[in-house]
Amino acid sequence: MRVLRTAALAAGVAGAAWWVRRHGRTDDGPDRPLAVTVYRPYDELVEELGRPDAAALRCLDDDAELELTPAPGTFGTEVRLRRTSHSHGSRAQARQGLRATKQVLETGATMPPDRAVTRRPTLTSLPLEIAIRRAGAGGRL
């Protein structure tokens, strides 16, 4: 049973590595905008984000281009971040910044992590460490 489990785990890890490589390639393309829906009225957000000192903008690169449109129904406002060929940071950084922007606009601040209390870093915990490191910047956004 242990051999089968190890083989299944190895196959899973190899499959995940293939998936990440395959899907990772498209991640840095500047074409598709990153988008979040912020639960705030459109007019209010246009006014707030129009101020150069808006706290929410501090989460984003200076060259980020934001596009705001009213969301359908009661959802608030759709915020799209378009990266250009001149954008400095990676798409992952932009994604993390956009998430933080949404959080600041909705709750007033970003939620910091608790202090890590890791006791035993091991080789087998390495994939988890990588996943956690990318957990704020990765994802489907």
Added chain:
Amino acid sequence: MRALQWVGVNRLEVGTVPDPAIEHPQDVVVRVRRTVTCGSDLHLLGGYIPFMRSGDVLGHEFVGEVVEVGPEVRRHAVGDRVVVSSFIACGRCWYCTRELYSLCDNGNRNPAITETLWGSAPGGCFGYSHAMGGYAGSHAEYVRVPFADVGAFAVPEGVDDARALFASDSAATGWMGADLGGVGPGSTVAVWGAGAVGQMAAAAAVLRGAERVVVVDRLDDRLEMVRTHVGCETLHDQRDDVGPALLEMTAGRGPDVCIEAVGMEASGGPVEDVVDRVKQQLRLQTDRPSAVRRAIYHCRKGGTVVVLGVFAALTDGFPLGALMNKGLTLRSAQMHGQRYIPGLLELMARDELVTEHLGTHVMSLEDGPRGYDLFKRKADGCVRAVFVPGGAPAA
């Protein structure tokens, strides 16, 4: 401070970790007075939800006293006795304003993990792995409570810690099951699982005026507890012929609402069990859903099945044919505690909802590993092990 830490698959230790502090203006820090094991912790303990880092503090169901308050907290002051929702929610996003708190957009700091797994990220949860935000858990002397005005609730004076504790998660989850199922006068309700959540789902159904409520399990002591404290009928999963009994109870219709309160480590019939366990060990499926299968199979045509047990990802043998052809409604959620806790505390204050019997083993936090061992093996009649940081008589 002292805390109960996950240090590896099926390995827990009590260790010393840094004290929490106010990290966000809407935080409070709570001194934990009581904290309790939950069946869903066992999925973490056993490595079925593989997002625990060695050293992470477990625990998400607790009651305590506010000892520090962030500058933007309005509803709480130092000294308040509070019960805290296990799910962390901002209270301001689209989901929170519709009382779908466990779906909060801003509660989970690690959205990529669950977005990749499930398509989008639910909210965060105390002590429930890095997939659910990586927040430190409550099996500790102190815990930081984010968005405290939204998730912490003052406990009425007449409700003691032993009772209030379960408003944090199990009673709220159980009540949500009855609520999602639309249970009301005239309903016939079957609940699979007589653990704390199953008992609370049955109690909620009774309190909401259900005509008939029956709980199915295979542990005699838990079924006895249901009859004594909830006051409803029971069926033994192995000794009773559950299907015919439910049909007889409902004159051939089947229960209107079937609530599953077991989760991803359910046990089924002998062959089903072997197949499910082998597939789970080989990681061909992550979850063993035998209680969900039964709930769907036995539910009446056009009825509602509510899944309260925690599931991680994928399962085989899901009876989609029965679901579709019987026109069932399938509902589920992690717990929207903030919606239910105030009402539950009122019921507790009026003695209409009792929960303290669920804490069968009360012990010091230092005895945490032993408490989880008892809880996992369901030994000595253990329904829930309750830990008292700073010391309590050993059970």
